[in-house]
Amino acid sequence: MFLAKKIRLKPSEEQENQLWKSVGTARFIYNWTLNKQEENYKNGGNFISDGIIRKEITQLKKSKLSWLNDVSNNVAKQAVKDACDAYKRFFNGLADKPKFKRRKKSKPSFYNDNVKLKAKKNCVLIEKVGWVRTAEQVPMDCNYTNPRISFDGKYWYLSVGVEQAQQSIELTDETIGIDIGIKDLAVCSNGMISKNINKTAKVRKLEKRLRRLQRSVSRKYEQNKEGSRFVKTSNIIKQERQIRLLHRKLTNIRMNHLHQATSKIVKTKPSTIVMEHLNVKGMLRNKHLAKAIAQQKLHEFKRQVQYKCEKYGIRFVEANKWFPSSKMCSGCGCVKKQLSLSERTYKCEECSLEMDRDFNASINLSRYKSVI
Numbered sequence: 001m002f003l004a005k006k007i008r009l010k011p012s013e014e015q016e017n018q019l020w021k022s023v024g025t026a027r028f029i030y031n032w033t034l035n036k037q038e039e040n041y042k043n044g045g046n047f048i049s050d051g052i053i054r055k056e057i058t059q060l061k062k063s064k065l066s067w068l069n070d071v072s073n074n075v076a077k078q079a080v081k082d083a084c085d086a087y088k089r090f091f092n093g094l095a096d097k098p099k100f101k102r103r104k105k106s107k108p109s110f111y112n113d114n115v116k117l118k119a120k121k122n123c124v125l126i127e128k129v130g131w132v133r134t135a136e137q138v139p140m141d142c143n144y145t146n147p148r149i150s151f152d153g154k155y156w157y158l159s160v161g162v163e164q165a166q167q168s169i170e171l172t173d174e175t176i177g178i179d180i181g182i183k184d185l186a187v188c189s190n191g192m193i194s195k196n197i198n199k200t201a202k203v204r205k206l207e208k209r210l211r212r213l214q215r216s217v218s219r220k221y222e223q224n225k226e227g228s229r230f231v232k233t234s235n236i237i238k239q240e241r242q243i244r245l246l247h248r249k250l251t252n253i254r255m256n257h258l259h260q261a262t263s264k265i266v267k268t269k270p271s272t273i274v275m276e277h278l279n280v281k282g283m284l285r286n287k288h289l290a291k292a293i294a295q296q297k298l299h300e301f302k303r304q305v306q307y308k309c310e311k312y313g314i315r316f317v318e319a320n321k322w323f324p325s326s327k328m329c330s331g332c333g334c335v336k337k338q339l340s341l342s343e344r345t346y347k348c349e350e351c352s353l354e355m356d357r358d359f360n361a362s363i364n365l366s367r368y369k370s371v372i
C-alpha cells in the first residue's frame with residue numbers, strides 16, 4: 001500500500017529559482033491545455049486526448065516556447081494530463097468546468113516523475129533542480145507514486161506516496177459509526193467526540209485578525225488608486241504577506257486537528273469503521289452553512305480515516321447514500337419523515353427515546369451492515 005508523505009524541502013536560493021520556474025511552467029501548460037480544450041469544445045469538437053496536445057507542445061518547444069526546455073519535460077507532461085483529466089471530468093458531467101490557474105490564487109505546485117525521484121541521506125533529487133536538502137529523511141529504496149512539489153506561502157514541500165507494508169495489529173471486534181458535521185467535527189458510536197476546531201477561541205481570534213487585515217488591504221487599495229488603476233504600495237505588499245501567512249497558519253491548525261482526531265479514532269483498533277455518504281457539494285449549496293462546512297474539511301477527514309484504516313487493516317465502509325442515519329431512531333428503528341437541522345436532540349415518537357442527534361446517527365451507522 002502507498003502512504004502519503006509530506007516532507008519539507010530546504011532549497012538553496014538558486015534551487016528555489018528553479019522551483020519557481022517549474023511552477024510557472026506547470027501553470028502555463030495547464031492553462032494552455034484548458035484553453036485549447038475550451039476553444040475546441042466551443043467549435044463543436046470532441047475531447048482532445050493528451051497525447052495529441054503533448055505532440056503539439058513538443059513542436060512549440062522547438063520554436064516559440066523554447067524556454068520550456070529549462071525545466072523537466074515531465075512537468076509539462078503532467079500539467080497536460082492534469083488539465084485533460086479535469087476537463088474530462090467536466091465533459092462527463094462529473095465536475096464543474098475547471099478554472100484557469102491564476103498566479104495569485106492557485107497553489108504553486110508541479111509534478112516530478114516518480115521513477116526519477118531519488119533519495120539519499122536528507123536529500124532528494126528533483127529533476128533539473130538537483131539534490132535538495134530535506135527537513136526529514138525521504139524513505140529510501142522503495143517505490144513512489146505521484147510526487148508533487150508545492151509552496152505553501154512560507155516553505156516548499158514534497159508530497160509523495162511511499163510504498164509501505166501493511167501493519168498487522170490486533171483488532172477488537174467493535175464496529176464504530178462516525179457521524180461528521182458542523183456542531184462537532186465527529187461523533188462516534190463509542191462515545192468519542194472530536195470538537196469543531198473552528199469554534200475555539202484560538203481559531204476565532206485568528207479569523208478575526210484575518211478579516212481585519214483583509215478589510216485594511218482593500219481600503220488601502222481604494223485610497224491609493226490612480227484613476228482606475230490599482231497600485232501596490234509597500235504597505236499593501238507587507239499586509240498581503242501577513243494575510244498569506246495567516247491563511248497558512250489556519251490551514252495548519254485545521255489539518256493538525258484532523259490528523260489528531262482521525263488517529264485517535266483509528267487507534268481504538270475497531271475491526272470496522274462506518275461513515276455516511278458525503279455530499280459536500282450539496283451541503284455547500286446551503287449558503288448559510290457553506291463557510292462552516294468548507295472550514296471543517298469533511299472530505300479531508302474522511303480521506304484520512306480511509307487511509308489510516310487501510311494502514312491498520314481496518315475495514316472501511318461507506319453507508320449507502322439513502323441510508324437514513326440521522327432520521328432513524330437507534331432505539332426502535334422507526335424512521336422520521338422530517339428532521340430539521342435545528343433539531344439537535346432526536347426525540348422518537350414511537351419509543352420516546354431522547355438522544356443527541358449526532359450520537360443517534362453514529363449508532364445507526366455502527367449497525368449499518370446489519371441493516372442491509
Ligand SMILES: [Zn+2]
Nearest residue numbers: 329332348351
Ligand atoms: Zn424509537
